[in-house]
Amino acid sequence: MTNKEVIGILDQIALLLDLSGESGFKSRAYTQAARQIERFEESVSILVEEDRLREIKGVGDALEQKITEFVTTGSLAYYENLKSQFPDSLFALFTIPGLGPKRIKQVYDELNIQSLDALEAACTDGSLGTLKGFGPKMMDKLVRGVAFAKEHQGENYYDKAYAEARRLVNILSEESTVVRIEIAGSLRRCKEVVKDVDIIASSTDPSAVMARFVEDEYVVEVVGHGETKSSVVLRSGIGADLRVVSDEQFPYALAHFTGSKEHNVVMRRRAKERGLKLNEYGLFDGEENWVCMDETEIYSKLELPYIQPELREDCGEFGLEATPELIELEHLRGVIHCHSIYSDGRNSVREMATTAQELGYKYLTMTDHSQSAGYAGGLQPYRVEQQQKEIDALNEELDGFRVIKGIESDIRADGSLDYDEDVLKTFEVIVVSVHSNLDMTEDEATTRVVKAVENPYTRILGHPTGRLLITRKGYDLNYEKLFDACVANNVAIEINANCKRLDLDWRYVRQARDKGVKLCLSPDAHSTGAIDFVRYGVGIARKGWLKPEDVLNTLGTDDFLAWCAR
Structure with a gap:
């Protein structure tokens, strides 16, 4: 049992308690325990085994019993009983911005709304407007939220799906009959969200590999179990497909099931233009199947350079004359955009710095929230001064590593930054981000963000659209104007x-990039463990065709500071 799974069920219990109308004190006990476990470096399973759960702050008799039951049995009766009080469809409402547990309880109790469809209908017929707190603006927001949620139903966050895929690949690789095995599908192409996991394997005994797959301890439902393909649903709710082929077919199957569909259409057309036929089984010249040992050979047969999986979207990749040298995780020299316990982070400045150094980085920008973000412990000027003194002292100790003094300044509604100039000039780097008043037209959002970019102290524009994948669209921007402003003002995105x-x-x-904007890859790390999130940014950067020279934090410490000072 992983710590992440324990954290997940504690958060779910807190949510269900709020939905049940229990006191906030009771639900907070679970969320606080979850946050403590996030900061705890040891495995909860080991703590249970060694009877040491009480070492986690806030864990008393009741929580100790529940965590122990969940870790040792894989289920928790208390959670199942709470969950059984509500229809499963009700939980989809939590994806709608503006609908927290209290509002969901209100619409459920008063109008028996228990699904996205029912919520949409109540907005349309006006019945939702009869409830306290549901005025025209809220109704309009909910209509848009429901449409967005429906559009993204069944999608999963990349890291969640990747963790499942990697675990399955590792387990299946233990089968002695497996020759080759790879993750395929949208995960391999580094799409921002994925619907399911696709795995391709070659084996001398497909039935043994299939048996190991469907019998995995995390499988809750076997949807299909065949000789060449099996489909399951995992405990996390993610679906997974495994295809097992001969090793001769493996390169073709991997290429085909990596996709995208649009990319594959062009590949098949190129084959046809050359008198060949391409599918998941091979590249055929009449009845003869041309042997290709890997994908590189397939592309070569079709007179193409190897095209990396991230680029396979039919977005210009067929015009490449050579395989581009895309950014790799190893190219990054520094970690940009990190938070500490000074604001809403879970680790100290020292802990964040030492972890980054242990991971091989040369610098870390400490960019806690600014004063307007009171909900996140934003730093008042005296706290800024206190943190900067701590950073100066820490830098005296560190060998070969530098903590860079920064802030994540809120972009106010009028586009101004969050401090007076006397404070702004004390930072070595300023990341500017929108965190409030997100409901803007494209013109309003563009004007606001561009004004912040034009501030002479701004160096990096953080999460530029404010989106939250699966749950919130984010605001529209005029990208032409934004990119022009970033180039003119030496601001990275x-x-x-x-x-x-x-x-x-x-x-x-x-x-x-084509406009001349520098990009930076930032984990937005609120804990030491989150520093490694930057690897997911590398996938998006590669998907955007970025090379090392396009990325700001491939610069060494001195060059990065010089760039910030320009």
């Missing part, structure tokens, strides 16, 4: 690597 954001969207990354 962040690719926020938190898998709930992955913002800037990859569809605009290449456009920004």
